[in-house]
Amino acid sequence: GQNIDQPTEMTATEGAIVQINCTYQTSGFNGLFWYQQHAGEAPTFLSYNVLDGLEEKGRFSSFLSRSKGYSYLLLKELQMKDSASYLCAVDSYGQNFVFGPGTRLSVLP
Amino acid sequence: EAGVAQSPRYKIIEKRQSVAFWCNPISGHATLYWYQQILGQGPKLLIQFQNNGVVDDSQLPKDRFSAERLKGVDSTLKIQPAKLEDSAVYLCASSLEGRAYGYTFGSGTRLTVV
Numbered sequence: 001g002q003n004i005d006q007p008t009e010m011t012a013t014e015g016a017i018v019q020i021n022c023t024y025q026t027s028g029f030n031g032l033f034w035y036q037q038h039a040g041e042a043p044t045f046l047s048y049n050v051l052d053g054l055e056e057k058g059r060f061s062s063f064l065s066r067s068k069g070y071s072y073l074l075l076k077e078l079q080m081k082d083s084a085s086y087l088c089a090v091d092s093y094g095q096n097f098v099f100g101p102g103t104r105l106s107v108l109p
Numbered sequence: 110e111a112g113v114a115q116s117p118r119y120k121i122i123e124k125r126q127s128v129a130f131w132c133n134p135i136s137g138h139a140t141l142y143w144y145q146q147i148l149g150q151g152p153k154l155l156i157q158f159q160n161n162g163v164v165d166d167s168q169l170p171k172d173r174f175s176a177e178r179l180k181g182v183d184s185t186l187k188i189q190p191a192k193l194e195d196s197a198v199y200l201c202a203s204s205l206e207g208r209a210y211g212y213t214f215g216s217g218t219r220l221t222v223v
Contacts (some may be wrong), residue, residue, distance in 0.1 A: 004151075033211050042113075042200060042214035043152070087151050096142075096165055097212070099151030 002026040003098035004090055011106045012078055015100045020103045022088035032090040033097065034062050034073045043087055046073070075105075083107045111135065114213035115201050122219045127189035130218045133182070134203030140164075142212065143186050144200040145175055152200055190209060191222045 003025040012018040015090060019071055020034070029052040035043035049064035052105060061074040085102040092098075114133040122128050134151035136143050139160050155166040155174065160181040169176070173192070178184040188195055198219050202212035 011200055012194050035211075040219075043212075044214070045211045048211060096121075096154050099153070101149075102151050 001095060002056050002090055002092065002095075002098045004088060004098060005046045006086075006088060006100045008101070009104045009106070012091060014078055014107055014109050016075050016078050017074065018078060018105065020075070020086050020105065022071045022073075022100055024069050024071075024088070024090045024100075026069075026090050026092045026098075028093035028095070029066060029069075029090065032062075032064055032071045032092070033091065033093040034071075035087040035089065035099075037085045037102070046086075048091075069071050078107050082107065085089060113201055113203055113213055115199075115215035117218055118216065119219045119221075120169070121223060122171075122191055124193055124222050125190040126190055127187065127211060129185050130199050132184045132186070132201030132215060134184075134201070134212055138203035138205060138213075139181070141178060141184050142202040142204075144214075144216070146168060146198045146200055148207055150165070155186070159219045182221075183221045188220075191220075193222050196222045197218055 005023045033048050034046040037043040047062040049062050054063045060077045064071045086105045087102045088098050089097040089099045116131050141158045143155040146152040155169045156176045158178040161178045176186045198217040200217045201215040204212050
């Protein structure tokens with residue numbers, strides 16, 4: 001089976017930087033997704049990491065270490081609209097994506 | 110490009126009643142998924158269709174849940190009879206071939222069983 005862990009809640013200040021961690025245990029790891037989900041809305045795709053390292057997309061970056069079973073999502077220059085849940089999802093060979101429990105981020109003024 | 114359409118948006122039913130949800134995926138997406146998301150948790154896969162065939166329904170509670178995707182386009186998910194613990198958001202998602210594309214989710218149906 002798969003085991004995915006994320007912090008339940010995080011709080012940060014507008015303009016700051018926040019790092020949301022995701023640890024996982026799985027066999028046949030293929031890649032890892034990050035999704036953003038605002039309250040009452042559908043999850044939307046943020047990033048997909050297959051190789052080790054950092055991938056940057058504007059204010060959002062995602063990092064993966066396959067050997068450590070670890071990923072993080074880095075959000076820079078936080079804005080109020082970034083208040084949402086952030087879900088990591090593990091993609092493994094022969095299996096469907098499995099989502100973590102999600103991290104609820106609150107951005108304060 | 111139109112997104113994944115779902116209806117109804119909200120539904121409140123009493124326990125032991127039945128309910129059905131509808132999903133229309135993005136045109137050309139052969140793969141369709143139904144997820145259950147309980148408040149405060151990540152989405153959990155219920156069933157995956159490839160065209161009109163079931164690929165994975167290992168986590169579908171088959172004694173009360175059923176789903177179909179006739180003609181390989183629209184899909185319906187049914188619960189009969191509903192239990193209190195079925196209160197959740199039911200998300201439909203579709204995807205292109207190639208896992209790197211991830212999923213496109215619909216807005217979901219929020220079910221409350223009272």
